Amino acid sequence: MEKQNYQGKGNHHASYREKLAGDTVRCILCPHCCILQDGKTGICRTRENFGGELYSKSYGNPCSISVDPIEKKPLFHFFPGSEIYSIATAGCNFHCLNCQNWSISQELSSEQRRYNLSPDEVVKEALLHNTGSIAFTYTEPTVFYEYIFDIAKIARGKGVKTVMISNGYINEKPLLELCRWLNAANIDLKCFDDSIYKKLTGGRLQPVLDTLKTLKNNGVWLEITNLIIPEWSDSPEMIKSLCRWLADNGFKDTPLHFSRFFPNYRLSQLHPTPESSLVKAREIAEKAGIKYVYIGNIPDLHGENTSCPACGHRLVERDGYLVKQNDIKASQDEKNPFRKGLCRYCGEVISGVWA
Ligand code: SF4
Structure with a gap:
């Protein structure tokens, strides 16, 4: 060529x-x-x-497009109950043994070329679908950085929010540039042990921790997911260390989603995470002072509701990805970039972007 x-x-x-x-x-x-x-x-x-x-090689050629409930990302404190236009291109800078989307994340973008959409067209599509936001998701957005950067800039001009669902493995300089345009992120914190990180993903722990701090300190609404994989990331001691680090580094108000693992890809020989491991993880996190702790992928446990950390009232009731009730009042404080919500019952501030 x-x-x-x-x-x-x-x-x-x-x-x-x-x-x-x-x-x-x-x-x-x-x-x-x-x-x-x-x-x-x-x-x-x-x-x-x-x-x-x-x-x-992935600019303008997403391999996957869908309109999802925002709760699916998961984002629970960012416009709950809304729909989000979601796109991915092929490729990832991790090679996770448990990848759920390996058929697109571990493929070449040339083999997965399905759509031809300029950044401008992505924003137009999001508006056509009547979604107020766009998610870069399913694979790893960092590896289609130039594409998401251009989309996020155009979207900002049209009042459309942008969200990155990411492994957080990105250098500080490009991330800081992106923070100028990005509204929210959910970062997958895989575990709290560098050698396990290396074996499980091919990456390292410290850069992901740095990403959490950069997002938090630069006006991007942040939520964190920790997938609990039996034999890999289910040690209560490790979960304690993870939660202690979050609490000690200013993340007590950041929603933490513990998620259930199902056998997949190169870890298909393992069992699904027992319910008891997730309940234990939630106890550890709450004890460490994390205010909003969720359990995902176990519908019967009702671990997806939001309660007020002060008075304990249930404020957001969820059934899977469906928001059945929302009792959070949006604050009228225009100066607050996150437009914090308030508990309807006691007035406690509930972190998030509610309106
Ligand atoms: S440094 Fe990261 S983004 Fe760049 S080519 Fe390597 S894996 Fe891809």
């Missing part, structure tokens, strides 16, 4: 790269910092060195 024809058809000049000797390039978008020789693709399989230039 000639160099001048390489741009287009999903190939787009990639940001966050450094030129090395000859035609070698280092990608500095995520902490892997892949060094790519001419013709090589990074760990995420979406960024390629072509003739000494770095290209993103």
Whole structure:
């Protein structure tokens, strides 16, 4: 392929790269910092060195589009009960043994090209579907960074919110740039042990913790998911350490979603997470002072309702992804970027973006 024809058809000049000797390039978008020789693709399989230039191969070609309830992301404190236009392109910078979307996350974007949508068209589609927000989800949004960046900028201008559902494995500089346009994120904190992180995902723990702080400190509404996998991330001691770190680092008001694992992909030999492990995790988190703790993927447990941390009244009743009742009053405080809500019964501030 000639160099001048390489741009287009999903190939787009990639940001966050450094030129090395000859035609070698280092990608500095995520902490892997892949060094790519001419013709090589990074760990995420979406960024390629072509003739000494770095290209993103996933710009404008989502492989998955859907309109979902926002609770599915999960985001429970950000416009509850609303619908969100959701897109993904192929590729991921993690190779999780338990990946639920491996058929698209571990594929090449060229093999998964299904739609052809410019950033402008994505925002128009979201408006056509009458959703007030767009989610970058299913695979890893970091690896289609240039695409989400352009979408988020256009969306901001049209009053459409943008949300990233991510593993949090991104370098600080690109993340800070993105924080200017992004409204909310749910970050998957896989476990609290660096060696398990490495074996389970191929990434490291510390950059994910750094991402949590950067999002929180830069005006992006944040929720955290921790999938509890038997034999990998179910140790009460590890969950204690995770919750203690969250409490000690200013995340007591950040919703924490413990999620049930189901056997999948390369961990299909394991059993689903026992209910007791999730209940124990919730106890540990509440004891550490985390105010909003949820249990997902076990409908009978009713672990998805929101209660007031002060008076204990149930404020949001959920049935799966359905919001059946919402007793949170939106605060009229315009200065507060998150428009905190108030408990209808005692007036306690409930963190989130409610209206
Ligand atoms: S975004 Fe992809 S190419 Fe860039 S450093 Fe991360 S894994 Fe490597």
